[in-house]
Amino acid sequence: MNNGINEFINMHGEKKYAEIVIFEYNFDKIFHYCIPQDLKERISLGSRVTVPFRGKVTTGCVVGFLVESDVKNLKDIRQIIDKKPLLTPQLIRLTKWISNYYLCSWEKVLNYVIPKTRKAWLNKFDITDISSQKTPQLPEDDKSSDNEIIFSAEEIKEIPILKDIENIINNKKFQTILIRGNDFNSRMKIYLKCIRKTLKEGRQAVILAPTESHLSELAGLLEKEFKDNMVVFDEKIDQKAKYQKWIKIRNSQVNITLGMRSSIFVPFDRLGLIIVEREYSNLYKEERSPRYNAREVALKRAELENIPLILSSETPSMESYWNIQENNFLEAELNTGEERENLLKKTIIDMTQEKSKKKIISYKLQQAISRSLKNKKQVVLFLNKRGFSSFMICSQCGHIPKCPNCNTSLSYHLDVKKRAQLICHNCGKRAKVTDVCTKCGSKEIRPLGMGTQKLESEIRKMFTRAEIRRLDRDSLIKDDDYRKILEEFNQGNTDILIGTQMVLKGVDFNNVDLIGIISADTLLNLPDYRSGEKTFQLLSEVIYSFREISFSKEVIIQTFNPEDHCIIALKEQDYNYFYQKEIELRKELDYPPFTHIIKIVVLGEEKEAVKQRAECLISYLESLRKDKESAEFKLLGAVDMVLWKSRNNFKVQFLIKVKDLERFSKAFKKKYDKMLSKHFDQKNRLTIDVDPVRMI
Ligand SMILES: [Zn+2]
Ligand SMILES: [Zn+2]
Numbered sequence: 045m046n047n048g049i050n051e052f053i054n055m056h057g058e059k060k061y062a063e064i065v066i067f068e069y070n071f072d073k074i075f076h077y078c079i080p081q082d083l084k085e086r087i088s089l090g091s092r093v094t095v096p097f098r099g100k101v102t103t104g105c106v107v108g109f110l111v112e113s114d115v116k117n118l119k120d121i122r123q124i125i126d127k128k129p130l131l132t133p134q135l136i137r138l139t140k141w142i143s144n145y146y147l148c149s150w151e152k153v154l155n156y157v158i159p160k161t162r163k164a165w166l167n168k169f170d171i172t173d174i175s176s177q178k179t180p181q182l183p184e185d186d187k188s189s190d191n192e193i194i195f196s197a198e199e200i201k202e203i204p205i206l207k208d209i210e211n212i213i214n215n216k217k218f219q220t221i222l223i224r225g226n227d228f229n230s231r232m233k234i235y236l237k238c239i240r241k242t243l244k245e246g247r248q249a250v251i252l253a254p255t256e257s258h259l260s261e262l263a264g265l266l267e268k269e270f271k272d273n274m275v276v277f278d279e280k281i282d283q284k285a286k287y288q289k290w291i292k293i294r295n296s297q298v299n300i301t302l303g304m305r306s307s308i309f310v311p312f313d314r315l316g317l318i319i320v321e322r323e324y325s326n327l328y329k330e331e332r333s334p335r336y337n338a339r340e341v342a343l344k345r346a347e348l349e350n351i352p353l354i355l356s357s358e359t360p361s362m363e364s365y366w367n368i369q370e371n372n373f374l375e376a377e378l379n380t381g382e383e384r385e386n387l388l389k390k391t392i393i394d395m396t397q398e399k400s401k402k403k404i405i406s407y408k409l410q411q412a413i414s415r416s417l418k419n420k421k422q423v424v425l426f427l428n429k430r431g432f433s434s435f436m437i438c439s440q441c442g443h444i445p446k447c448p449n450c451n452t453s454l455s456y457h458l459d460v461k462k463r464a465q466l467i468c469h470n471c472g473k474r475a476k477v478t479d480v481c482t483k484c485g486s487k488e489i490r491p492l493g494m495g496t497q498k499l500e501s502e503i504r505k506m507f508t509r510a511e512i513r514r515l516d517r518d519s520l521i522k523d524d525d526y527r528k529i530l531e532e533f534n535q536g537n538t539d540i541l542i543g544t545q546m547v548l549k550g551v552d553f554n555n556v557d558l559i560g561i562i563s564a565d566t567l568l569n570l571p572d573y574r575s576g577e578k579t580f581q582l583l584s585e586v587i588y589s590f591r592e593i594s595f596s597k598e599v600i601i602q603t604f605n606p607e608d609h610c611i612i613a614l615k616e617q618d619y620n621y622f623y624q625k626e627i628e629l630r631k632e633l634d635y636p637p638f639t640h641i642i643k644i645v646v647l648g649e650e651k652e653a654v655k656q657r658a659e660c661l662i663s664y665l666e667s668l669r670k671d672k673e674s675a676e677f678k679l680l681g682a683v684d685m686v687l688w689k690s691r692n693n694f695k696v697q698f699l700i701k702v703k704d705l706e707r708f709s710k711a712f713k714k715k716y717d718k719m720l721s722k723h724f725d726q727k728n729r730l731t732i733d734v735d736p737v738r739m740i
Contacts, residue, residue, distance in 0.1 A: 061078060062110070062121060065107050065151050071149055076115045077121045083121060083123075092125040093105075093121045094125065131311055132312075135157070138344060147732045159286045159290050195210055212374070215352070220354075220367070222323070224377045234354075250307060250319070253303075276303065293310050315349050315351060320339055326737040333731070359581045369627075392615050393408055395603060413558065417510055424560070425559075427562045428582070435456055437490070440484050444605075449470075455467050503540060511537060572738070642700040642732060646658045646661060647731070660723045674708055675706075677708055705734070
């Protein structure tokens with residue numbers, strides 16, 4: 045931490061001036077105000093206050109105190125809004141860190157974190173006095189048990205790593221444990237025990253889940269034991285309910301919070317444990333400003349609060365597993381359920397060997413579908429949602445033209461005159477479309493990028509008597525239809541279900557004995573350096589959800605690249621193999637975790653205006669190279685600037701690759717606001733995404 049909040053916190057009693065972030069002022073500026081005598085006792089870090097600002101009265105948040113100020117003619121703070129601030133000092137620091145790390149204004153972060161409140165609610169739900177805090181409620185049977193023991197001797201004998209987890213929880217210091225386990229129930233047992241222990245210490249716990257369905261799964265189990273001691277922030281929560289829950293938390297009426305990404309900000313002041321379930325999920329990333337990743341924020345919060353953090357995952361993110369290799373995290377592996385694997389057959393089909401012309405459904409997959417139908421079982425065919433673009437693939441040898449700079453597949457585009465060309469989405473490199481494969485000389489090289497609709501018509505031609513349904517965004521108009529298709533399938537009225545990722549949510553696999561992955565290549569070749577990782581995670585999830593069934597079943601994966609490390613690792617269910625191969629690639633090409641990527645997008649309706657803004661931005665970035673305090677960085681996409689058209693907008697995208705993000709960000713922020721206000725507005729927008737999870 046570099047922002048000196050520390051000093052200010054230690055200066056209670058000398059609070060003469062307050063540093064205030066104004067909620068409606070969208071730039072990175074802190075304003076100074078005088079603290080009137082009668083407010084001195086009540087004002088603290090995180091207090092929301094009303095202040096005079098540019099001729100009117102507005103609201104702000106106190107982020108620091110000063111004994112002296114070099115600003116002349118300071119105005120007085122008018123009022124303090126909350127009896128007790130909604131944010132804790134640690135949260136003030138955390139939001140400051142987010143603003144620096146994710147390159148957005150502090151105001152944006154505070155606006156996002158603090159629940160919106162109406163005046164009328166304030167009187168109704170105001171925070172009770174700090175002195176009247178309740179002691180945490182404990183489950184009855186726990187009060188008498190030994191203080192130090194979390195896991196029994198038998199449990200530790202069976203899984204020795206539990207001893208390490210116990211030590212870390214007892215230590216109460218900052219340490220990250222990554223639990224690798226594909227069995228939700230055994231993970232849950234560990235969570236419960238660690239939470240009980242944390243509560244017994246008089247401390248509080250936050251549990252994060254990536255999706256609504258994972259959230260309700262966890263809520264069901266936690267509420268059995270902690271119902272009156274916890275709050276759940278689900279997706280549908282409104283601002284009023286959110287505010288009420290915050291008040292409960294601030295009053296220590298509850299000691300556990302369960303929620304999705306934004307629950308990492310709940311204002312517990314005695315936080316003792318954070319758990320992040322399925323840490324690899326991309327849904328921990330907020331796609332609107334502030335574009336934070338809750339996993340990274342959890343890591344920072346645990347560090348600031350000096351408390352243990354449990355991450356858990358079936359297929360850990362590259363970043364997290366790299367941290368284990370670097371000895372930053374402790375690994376706890378508890379894989380079980382090996383015996384169930386035997387009932388699951390995994391078949392990889394090399395599509396370059398297929399005789400049929402179209403090469404959509406292999407002969408083997410066709411046979412397997414017939415067999416399932418004959419056995420009165422159901423089939424799920426899985427095709428990932430069509431990306432922004434397709435790519436070229438040689439159906440003889442599986443060769444895919446890739447960008448020499450970025451190693452991601454080149455996208456196949458038709459320009460306005462219907463001329464085809466290949467473009468790299470990351471750096472803008474262009475290449476000609478060739479008729480002949482450069483690897484094997486075959487003429488069978490063409491764009492690949494099939495939709496579920498085409499797949500459906502192929503399947504209908506092959507299986508004329510089967511009941512076939514399609515589940516994707518194109519085929520759905522309403523939520524009702526989605527539910528209806530799922531219901532029909534789960535009742536056994538559908539023979540073959542064709543779908544995208546959506547089928548993973550809500551499909552009952554109990555009568556399914558075949559899953560067909562139609563094209564692993566469309567997943568593997570998204571123009572994204574993470575495509576291998578994403579494919580491995582997604583298809584592992586398919587395999588895990590399928591494994592629970594107790595009769596023999598098969599997963600068939602069709603690919604033109606059966607030798608890809610991702611495909612081999614999937615077949616063997618070997619995460620370590622996948623990780624080793626993938627991390628070598630990342631290192632070679634200087635991708636995260638070895639660098640940070642910052643995605644910058646300029647968006648607007650007018651082509652020339654967008655181009656001009658993009659050039660301003662490039663020159664701003666280039667000017668940073670002269671700043672000795674900035675870190676070295678690579679700028680991709682600036683030389684061969686590509687203007688993409690999406691709906692009514694034109695878009696230019698750059699990528700920055702930088703090793704020392706902290707140094708770079710500091711230099712970047714110096715004159716950023718000036719550049720932003722000079723060149724950008726509602727019509728021509730600029731978005732900055734640090735550590736993006738989606739490259740296009
Ligand atoms: Zn070829
Ligand atoms: Zn490239």
